[in-house]
Amino acid sequence: MPDATPPRDAPREIHRRARRSLWLVLSRQVLVTLVTFASGIVLARTLAPADFGLFAICYFIVTFLAMVSDLGLHAALVQREEAPTERDIQTMFTIQQVATTVVFALLWLTAAGLPAIYPKAGPDLVHLVRLLSFELYIISWSRPSEALIERSLRYARLVPIDVIGSAVYGTVAVTMALTGYGVWSFAVAFLSATITRVALVYRAAPWKIRFAFEPSTAVALLSRGVPLQIGRVVAQAQYWVTPTLVAGLIGPAAVGLLQWAAGNGRKPLDIIEYFARVSLPHFSRLQHDEAEVARILSRYVSVFVLICGFWLTVLAVAGRDLVLFVYTERWLAAVPAMVLFAVVGLLVAVRVVVSAALTGLGRTMVIARVGVATTIATIVVSIPLVLWVGPIGVPLGQLAGAAGVLPFLLAGLGTGSLALVVKSAATAVLPMAGAIAAGVVTQMPAAQSLILSTLAPTLLSALLPAFRGLFTAGVMTLVYAAVVWLTGPRWLRDSVREELARF
Numbered sequence: 268m269p270d271a272t273p274p275r276d277a278p279r280e281i282h283r284r285a286r287r288s289l290w291l292v293l294s295r296q297v298l299v300t301l302v303t304f305a306s307g308i309v310l311a312r313t314l315a316p317a318d319f320g321l322f323a324i325c326y327f328i329v330t331f332l333a334m335v336s337d338l339g340l341h342a343a344l345v346q347r348e349e350a351p352t353e354r355d356i357q358t359m360f361t362i363q364q365v366a367t368t369v370v371f372a373l374l375w376l377t378a379a380g381l382p383a384i385y386p387k388a389g390p391d392l393v394h395l396v397r398l399l400s401f402e403l404y405i406i407s408w409s410r411p412s413e414a415l416i417e418r419s420l421r422y423a424r425l426v427p428i429d430v431i432g433s434a435v436y437g438t439v440a441v442t443m444a445l446t447g448y449g450v451w452s453f454a455v456a457f458l459s460a461t462i463t464r465v466a467l468v469y470r471a472a473p474w475k476i477r478f479a480f481e482p483s484t485a486v487a488l489l490s491r492g493v494p495l496q497i498g499r500v501v502a503q504a505q506y507w508v509t510p511t512l513v514a515g516l517i518g519p520a521a522v523g524l525l526q527w528a529a530g531n532g533r534k535p536l537d538i539i540e541y542f543a544r545v546s547l548p549h550f551s552r553l554q555h556d557e558a559e560v561a562r563i564l565s566r567y568v569s570v571f572v573l574i575c576g577f578w579l580t581v582l583a584v585a586g587r588d589l590v591l592f593v594y595t596e597r598w599l600a601a602v603p604a605m606v607l608f609a610v611v612g613l614l615v616a617v618r619v620v621v622s623a624a625l626t627g628l629g630r631t632m633v634i635a636r637v638g639v640a641t642t643i644a645t646i647v648v649s650i651p652l653v654l655w656v657g658p659i660g661v662p663l664g665q666l667a668g669a670a671g672v673l674p675f676l677l678a679g680l681g682t683g684s685l686a687l688v689v690k691s692a693a694t695a696v697l698p699m700a701g702a703i704a705a706g707v708v709t710q711m712p713a714a715q716s717l718i719l720s721t722l723a724p725t726l727l728s729a730l731l732p733a734f735r736g737l738f739t740a741g742v743m744t745l746v747y748a749a750v751v752w753l754t755g756p757r758w759l760r761d762s763v764r765e766e767l768a769r770f
Contacts, residue, residue: 302430306437311594313444314452316527320519321388322453323526325395327510328381332374333403334500336366337410339492342626344414356411357479359488363407364478374400387518391450398454402461409465412472428467436460495631501638505645505668509661512653521658528601528662532582532608535575536615542571543619550627560624561680561687567620568691569756575613576695577702577747581740582609584706588736607662614669617688621676633679641672697754702747709739 311319340359344351351359378396385392440456448455509529514522550560581589587602622634649664656663677684752760 302433302437306441308593309441310444310452311527311598314449315520316523316597317518317520318450318453318523319527320514320521320523321391321395321450323522324385324388324510324514324519325392325399325454326457327507328374328396329399329402331500331503331507332370332400333406334496334503336363336370336403336407337496338362338366338489339494339496339499340488341410341414341492342495343488343492344411345417351414353475354479354481355484355488356415356474357477358481358484359414360407360411360476361478361480362485362489363410367403367407371400371403374403385514388514389519395450395454399457402458405458405461405465409468411474412468415472415474416468428464428471431467432460432464435463491629491631494635495626497635499638501635501642504642505649505665508646508649508653508664509658512650513658513661516653517658524598524601525604525658525661527598528604529608532605532662533612533615535571535578536612536619538574539571539616539619542567543623550624557628557681560628561684564620564624564680565687565691566756566758567623568617568688569694569759571616571620572613572692572695573698573751573755575609575616576699577744579606579609579613580699580702580706580747581743582606584703584710584743585736585739589740592736604659604662607659607666611662611665611669614666614673617692618669618672618676621673621680621688625676625679628680630679633676637672637676637679640675641668644668644671694751694755698747698750701750702743705746706739706743709742710735 340363344355344359375397378393378400381392381396382388436456436459438456439459440452443452443455506529509522509525513525550563583606586606587599590598590602590605625631625634645664645668648667649661652660652664654660673688674685677688
């Protein structure tokens with residue numbers, strides 16, 4: 268059924284539902300992370316970087332076309348203040364099916380020419396892309412139900428669905444990889460998880476599947492959604508240097524290392540992007556009160572930076588030991604890029620929530636303009652860096668672009684927004700400094716000798732790299748959490764206490 272939520276709830280009720288949704292998303296992501304982490308370890312130990320790279324190339328091609336065929340209709344339906352009718356949903360579905368059919372047909376016709384662009388990709392490239400192209404249709408069937416759930420902040424329904432989808436992906440991918448299917452393990456697992464998720468999402472938010480077309484609705488959705496989607500496509504283009512330039516010049520193995528580094532370095536964004544899904548309807552419901560939007564934005568920024576800051580400090584100090592222990596030495600070459608990607612992730616986290624606030628306020632053209640400038644700058648910097656220093660030029664270029672976008676993006680929120688965000692982000696300075704200091708001291712030879720001699724010298728000496736990485740990460744986590752609790756904002760402590768009281 269369409270969302271029956273009144274167009275304007277009281278701010279207190281909106282905040283309550285949003286906060287509850289954030290905690291649900293966090294619990295969901297913890298479970299998903301555990302599943303994907305376990306499967307990722309097995310896959311990284313079983314498959315070669317080239318397998319990861321080849322799938323990354325195929326995934327990029329299909330994902331790009333999925334963004335094109337979406338036309339921003341999903342975000343437009345979520346962002347609009349009034350509740351959608353059945354006719355609105357069916358109109359959105361009809362437009363997406365037409366766009367998906369056109370894109371799907373073009374992909375199948377042109378896929379045979381991909382080996383000319385990726386000469387080092389191998390013979391499986393065309394077949395993998397054509398198999399993954401069915402993802403375009405599968406996704407389009409889930410978008411209306413997702414929009415209904417997200418508009419009403421009913422994330423309790425999405426939590427188990429996402430966990431089940433991740434479990435299906437991990438189970439299928441690991442099983443196929445261990446039985447020798449190589450890169451095909453990724454493709455089949457990906458489609459299996461998506462099909463499972465579509466069925467469960469529709470069950471959680473059913474609607475009458477029917478082709479319909481309401482001209483006024485189509486115009487409203489497209490006029491709002493297309494500029495937003497153009498901004499998203501342009502914003503994502505800065506990440507395409509790896510699956511295009513690096514893939515074409517250096518090959519799938521380099522792509523695999525970079526994609527693995529980006530996936531692990533930017534890991535907090537897996538959580539934050541779901542938080543942003545909550546923040547978009549949250550900001551949208553408050554769009555009539557810009558002062559309240561600014562207050563809530565500062566809280567989102569603080570939480571996002573605290574999450575990313577913690578991850579960055581752990582990787583910077585203990586990353587090499589942890590990678591050697593968990594993923595083996597074949598992935599050590601990607602550690603420097605992983606740390607750089609963690610820095611990028613911190614800046615992107617702020618950009619994500621600021622963009623959500625701007626979208627909620629209806630200022631999509633600001634996002635589009637800034638996104639174009641940022642992407643151009645990132646690509647212009649990344650290409651010569653890749654040609655000069657190799658794959659490490661990708662995270663360096665992204666870092667330059669991420670740092671350059673924020674002042675211009677914040678200007679779209681109005682006077683005082685830069686100071687607001689800087690003050691909110693400063694919440695993470697003391698925790699990061701304390702954790703880094705603790706980690707550095709823990710890794711000093713004198714400290715390691717004391718720890719080893721005190722605990723179990725014979726056993727721990729044999730496992731020194733693993734123990735050192737795990738122990739250092741553990742110490743840093745405790746210090747970081749303690750400093751956040753002592754110096755962090757009061758509202759954060761109150762929120763944690765309130766949620767713990769529920770149990």
